[in-house]
Amino acid sequence: MLRLGLLLLIVPGVVLLGLFFFEQMQISDCRLEGGHWDYLQAVCDQQPHPFIPLMARKPLLVNGGMLLSCLGLLMTIAGLYRRRK
Numbered sequence: 327m328l329r330l331g332l333l334l335l336i337v338p339g340v341v342l343l344g345l346f347f348f349e350q351m352q353i354s355d356c357r358l359e360g361g362h363w364d365y366l367q368a369v370c371d372q373q374p375h376p377f378i379p380l381m382a383r384k385p386l387l388v389n390g391g392m393l394l395s396c397l398g399l400l401m402t403i404a405g406l407y408r409r410r411k
Contacts, residue, residue: 327405328406334394334397335395341391346380
């Protein structure tokens, strides 16, 4: 239970950070080329677009990842508690 809890605690956060920074690299490359990033379609073009956060665009991914991390934390605590008995 401890190993699964630690896995669930760490992996969703790492995946979310990876997706976030991958998108940030694309946005940075787009701006260096003089373009504007369309957050909804994930493309670089010449028209300005409003900023839309990742949480608003992919709420299931963000909330699901955080829920899995919370579940992993609870499982880790339970696994550590069981070992001490």
